[in-house]
Amino acid sequence: MxxxxxxxxxxxxxxxLNFGSKSGAGTSKTKPLSQVSVSVGVDKGxxxxxxxxxxxDDRLWVERYRPDTRDELAVHKNKVEEVxxxxxEAYSESSHGKFKKYRRILTLTGPSGAGKTATIRxxxxxLDIQLVEWKNSIDDIHGGVDSxxxxxESLISKFNNFLNRxxxxxxxxxxxxxxxxxxxxxxxxxLLEDLPNILHTATxxxxxxxxxxxxxxxxxxxxxxxxxxxxxxxxxxxGGDNGASWRSRVNDxxxxxxxxxxxxxxxxxxxxxxxxxxxITYLRRAVHSLLSKHFASLASSxxxxxxxxxxxxxxxxxxxxxxxRSVLMTLQFATVVDLPNTRKKGEKAKxxxxxxxxxxxxxxxxxxxxxxxxxxxxxxxxDDPLDEAEEGPMPSAPQLPNHLMEYYRRPSKVDxxxxxxxxxxxxxxxTLYVHQNYTQFCDEIDHARGVCEWLAMSDxxxxxDMPGLTSEYAFYVMSAGTIHSxxxxxxxxxxxxxxxxxxxxVRKTRIxxxxxxxxxxxxxxxAVVHVSRSAIGTEMGKILQLGWVPDLGQGWEKEKIGxxxxxNLPFDPHSxxxxxxxxxxxxxxxxxxxxxxxxxxxxxxxxxxEPGAMPMRVISGWFREDDIEEY
Amino acid sequence: MxxxxxxxxxTAAEAYELPWxxxxxxxxxxxxxxxxxxxxxxxxxxxxxxxxxxIISGMPGIGKTTSIHCLAxxxxxxxxxxxxxxxxxxxxxxxxxxxxxxxxxxxKKVTLPPGRHKIVILDEAxxxxxxxxxxxxxxxxxxxxxxxxxxxCNTSNKIIEPIQSRCAILRYSKLTDAEILKRLVEICRIxxxxxxxxxxxxxxxxxxxxxRQAINNLQSTxxxxxxxxxxxxxxxxxQPHPVAIQAIIRSCQAGxxxxxxxxxxxxxxxxxxxxxxxxxxxxxxxxxxxxxEYTKLEFIKEIGWTHMRILEGVGTIVQLAGLIARLCKFxxxxxxxxx
Numbered sequence: 001m002x003x004x005x006x007x008x009x010x011x012x013x014x015x016x017l018n019f020g021s022k023s024g025a026g027t028s029k030t031k032p033l034s035q036v037s038v039s040v041g042v043d044k045g046x047x048x049x050x051x052x053x054x055x056x057d058d059r060l061w062v063e064r065y066r067p068d069t070r071d072e073l074a075v076h077k078n079k080v081e082e083v084x085x086x087x088x089e090a091y092s093e094s095s096h097g098k099f100k101k102y103r104r105i106l107t108l109t110g111p112s113g114a115g116k117t118a119t120i121r122x123x124x125x126x127l128d129i130q131l132v133e134w135k136n137s138i139d140d141i142h143g144g145v146d147s148x149x150x151x152x153e154s155l156i157s158k159f160n161n162f163l164n165r166x167x168x169x170x171x172x173x174x175x176x177x178x179x180x181x182x183x184x185x186x187x188x189x190x191l192l193e194d195l196p197n198i199l200h201t202a203t204x205x206x207x208x209x210x211x212x213x214x215x216x217x218x219x220x221x222x223x224x225x226x227x228x229x230x231x232x233x234x235x236x237x238x239g240g241d242n243g244a245s246w247r248s249r250v251n252d253x254x255x256x257x258x259x260x261x262x263x264x265x266x267x268x269x270x271x272x273x274x275x276x277x278x279x280i281t282y283l284r285r286a287v288h289s290l291l292s293k294h295f296a297s298l299a300s301s302x303x304x305x306x307x308x309x310x311x312x313x314x315x316x317x318x319x320x321x322x323x324x325r326s327v328l329m330t331l332q333f334a335t336v337v338d339l340p341n342t343r344k345k346g347e348k349a350k351x352x353x354x355x356x357x358x359x360x361x362x363x364x365x366x367x368x369x370x371x372x373x374x375x376x377x378x379x380x381x382x383d384d385p386l387d388e389a390e391e392g393p394m395p396s397a398p399q400l401p402n403h404l405m406e407y408y409r410r411p412s413k414v415d416x417x418x419x420x421x422x423x424x425x426x427x428x429x430x431t432l433y434v435h436q437n438y439t440q441f442c443d444e445i446d447h448a449r450g451v452c453e454w455l456a457m458s459d460x461x462x463x464x465d466m467p468g469l470t471s472e473y474a475f476y477v478m479s480a481g482t483i484h485s486x487x488x489x490x491x492x493x494x495x496x497x498x499x500x501x502x503x504x505x506v507r508k509t510r511i512x513x514x515x516x517x518x519x520x521x522x523x524x525x526x527a528v529v530h531v532s533r534s535a536i537g538t539e540m541g542k543i544l545q546l547g548w549v550p551d552l553g554q555g556w557e558k559e560k561i562g563x564x565x566x567x568n569l570p571f572d573p574h575s576x577x578x579x580x581x582x583x584x585x586x587x588x589x590x591x592x593x594x595x596x597x598x599x600x601x602x603x604x605x606x607x608x609x610e611p612g613a614m615p616m617r618v619i620s621g622w623f624r625e626d627d628i629e630e631y
Numbered sequence: 632m633x634x635x636x637x638x639x640x641x642t643a644a645e646a647y648e649l650p651w652x653x654x655x656x657x658x659x660x661x662x663x664x665x666x667x668x669x670x671x672x673x674x675x676x677x678x679x680x681x682x683x684x685x686i687i688s689g690m691p692g693i694g695k696t697t698s699i700h701c702l703a704x705x706x707x708x709x710x711x712x713x714x715x716x717x718x719x720x721x722x723x724x725x726x727x728x729x730x731x732x733x734x735x736x737x738x739k740k741v742t743l744p745p746g747r748h749k750i751v752i753l754d755e756a757x758x759x760x761x762x763x764x765x766x767x768x769x770x771x772x773x774x775x776x777x778x779x780x781x782x783x784c785n786t787s788n789k790i791i792e793p794i795q796s797r798c799a800i801l802r803y804s805k806l807t808d809a810e811i812l813k814r815l816v817e818i819c820r821i822x823x824x825x826x827x828x829x830x831x832x833x834x835x836x837x838x839x840x841x842x843r844q845a846i847n848n849l850q851s852t853x854x855x856x857x858x859x860x861x862x863x864x865x866x867x868x869x870q871p872h873p874v875a876i877q878a879i880i881r882s883c884q885a886g887x888x889x890x891x892x893x894x895x896x897x898x899x900x901x902x903x904x905x906x907x908x909x910x911x912x913x914x915x916x917x918x919x920x921x922x923x924e925y926t927k928l929e930f931i932k933e934i935g936w937t938h939m940r941i942l943e944g945v946g947t948i949v950q951l952a953g954l955i956a957r958l959c960k961f962x963x964x965x966x967x968x969x970x
Binding site for chain 1: 672676681683684685690726730761762765766769773775776786787788792793795796797798799800801802804805840913917918920921922923924925926927928931932934935938939942962963964965
């Protein structure tokens with residue numbers, strides 16, 4: 001903290017010291033700017049050529065290298081096939097044409113950057129379908145924000161009209177049409193990506209009504225609808241500062257349950273296809289072909305920009321969570337300057353690491369696992385006598401009084417203060433990660449007890465009204481307490497640090513809660529006795545498993561309601577989430593695992609029964625009187 | 632890093648003085664302190680254009696907003712006025728604004744050289760509601776041909792996933808003491824400030840890596856006292872002098888409760904509030920090398936508790952004295968307390 005300068009007193013105030021003339025602030029403000037741009041241009045002249053090249057095509061990579069054909073898609077083949085099948089069925093007139101009636105709404109869900117939109121666009125092109133896309137328009141008349149004059153069409157009624165018109169009068173050209181095919185085809189598909197503000201209850205209700213009407217429109221004059229909803233979970237689920245705020249934040253997130261009206265959710269008219277994060281093999285293939293394409297086009301003009309090294313690309317891929325868009329954004333930004341390929345070898349690795357660190361991509365990123373490793377590996381001076389030569393002698397530490405000697409530890413190499421400054425996420429999320437992983441690093445129950453105790457203590461600091469003001473205590477107590485309680489040296493048994501299961505648990509909870517609610521609604525429509533949520537959750541599971549469905553008569557007859565998320569919960573002591581890598585193990589995500597997950601994981605929304613009847617899973621059910629045979 | 636030649640031109644003696652934070656705000660990326668790797672890239676982007684969507688995250692006062700402004704100025708030059716839409720937490724940024732204002736801006740035609748785009752600057756983006764962020768994501772995509780977004784925030788996990796996915800995320804790390812010191816010394820030289828080393832050390836201590844606060848405190852001390860010394864800085868910042876706090880902690884470690892309480896009362900009588908005192912105790916303890924690891928941990932635990940009680944409204948000297956007593960007891964032999 002001591003300043004480097006040792007002049008204890010500066011020179012006495014000079015009598016006059018005029019910096020510049022008395023130019024007005026206005027002119028001098030612009031001056032430095034122009035100077036800058038000139039001087040920079042001269043500085044690194046060789047980069048000037050880049051400007052001329054990129055000027056030709058200044059789109060983002062994400063736009064520029066958008067996939068055009070099915071082969072270019074980085075999405076799992078089965079997933080593409082599923083979507084393609086739905087689309088074909090929706091337009092088919094042949095013997096399977098009976099399905100057509102039910103292929104009204106398709107929702108594509110999944111994390112962002114999993115290729116949902118890209119898949120639809122590519123398939124639409126391949127199948128010669130014209131995409132009609134809804135875009136929330138701004139007010140046509142005023143364009144401004146503040147001038148709200150009486151008789152303008154509200155956004156939602158515009159949306160309503162849009163759907164009606166798109167359904168009824170196919171030939172018209174709409175104001176918000178964007179035709180992707182150059183030659184207009186008679187097969188049309190409505191694409192909804194930019195949803196009206198469904199967080200607003202009135203708007204949501206109107207939106208739901210619009211969808212319900214749409215579903216019932218006759219297929220002969222109408223066309224199918226695709227809604228794309230990306231998971232936006234993290235904001236609501238970032239570790240939960242406390243129970244209350246967590247609840248309120250969850251409602252911020254938009255998910256399928258909110259987009260679709262309640263009784264459409266399980267109806268046969270709606271199919272849901274969930275996309276998984278892109279498996280790393282697919283990701284790598286796509287990125288490499290893109291990079292070679294990109295740099296081939298650059299190299300033809302001059303040979304100065306080199307593609308980034310394999311290691312660099314790999315580490316970006318690993319930390320991406322299967323989000324291809326994020327990978328491309330990071331790479332585009334990173335390759336703006338030559339990556340340190342030419343430098344000396346030892347330095348290179350260090351520099352690459354530094355660059356990566358400064359560009360932490362996502363929350364569950366290298367940086368986070370790096371910090372986690374620092375805490376959990378608990379490195380101290382004197383861990384290994386051989387190291388002493390490199391790191392110098394153990395710094396002398398002040399002594400504890402005698403009665404506390406059992407708490408003595410060799411001086412730590414980790415400084416919680418620095419960790420706090422470096423942490424890319426808030427304290428509660430970091431605590432969640434430590435909590436998920438600490439047991440692997442403990443030898444005795446006492447170690448675990450110690451860590452637990454400190455974690456609990458740390459949690460208490462976030463329990464007041466202003467967690468922001470005490471979050472540094474929480475972080476310090478969490479990290480320093482963990483470090484102090486872990487054994488030293490920590491045993492190395494190739495521990496893998498993983499993402500907290502908490503997220504998965506919350507996801508499952510939400511699904512289960514939704515199903516309980518569905519069944520509750522159904523029961524209350526039946527007007528039997530009121531059954532409380534907890535009764536449904538704890539006692540009705542067996543009945544539902546036997547296949548009992550509340551009989552509503554009429555159209556709802558045999559429509560199935562999902563209940564698997566809460567009616568059948570096998571005890572599994574070894575459940576671990578295995579899809580996040582750690583900092584210590586460089587390549588923990590095994591590819592097979594990921595692809596397998598991709599192929600088999602997603603359970604259909606409304607088709608839990610009839611095991612093995614279908615060659616591929618059938619997306620949704622149908623009504624009994626439709627006389628559709630299983631094939 | 633900081634070359635102050637440009638800033639110098641602004642220093643023409645003025646009747647009223649600008650806050651130095653504004654006066655010495657870097658105007659070009661070359662002047663932005665710290666985070667060299669990231670800023671090097673921003674510089675190339677500033678020159679070549681085609682700026683991707685970016686999110687800059689990091690602690691307050693480390694140059695997030697400044698770098699975005701510098702970038703926008705370098706990219707757009709004279710067109711800055713038409714080409715930039717800036718919204719911060721004090722502007723209304725609900726769904727309506729995102730839908731209308733930002734979208735209208737994105738649709739606006741502005742003639743820019745090739746490779747240049749309009750820029751939407753969203754400062755403190757983590758304070759935007761989830762709904763507003765949702766409404767924004769399509770706009771980011773549809774108009775990316777003509778408009779790029781630059782977001783600044785403290786922690787990126789308050790930004791919803793779909794937006795993170797569309798941006799290159801840059802994380803600024805905390806400025807080192809040396810980087811802040813260098814800038815302070817420069818300003819002192821230009822402004823002809825009289826200072827001593829303790830004064831600068833005190834500025835760095837009180838600012839905790841926040842450049843803005845360091846410069847503000849420098850200016851307040853200079854205009855208030857005419858000399859930047861340690862004591863003056865702590866007076867201006869209205870914080871107890873860390874040396875006094877250190878003395879308290881040392882007494883606690885020695886188990887000398889009378890001496891510790893006496894010093895505490897002294898501070899209290901000088902008029903420092905309980906929050907001031909407890910905050911400074913925390914700052915001192917966490918970087919106090921005379922404490923063993925375990926002692927430090929237990930001390931911080933106790934300080935945290937007291938801090939919470941004070942935040943809940945009991946800012947009395949009794950709470951502080953209780954804290955001191957607990958800290959003292961910690962290092963005393965347990966036998967002493969047996970009946």
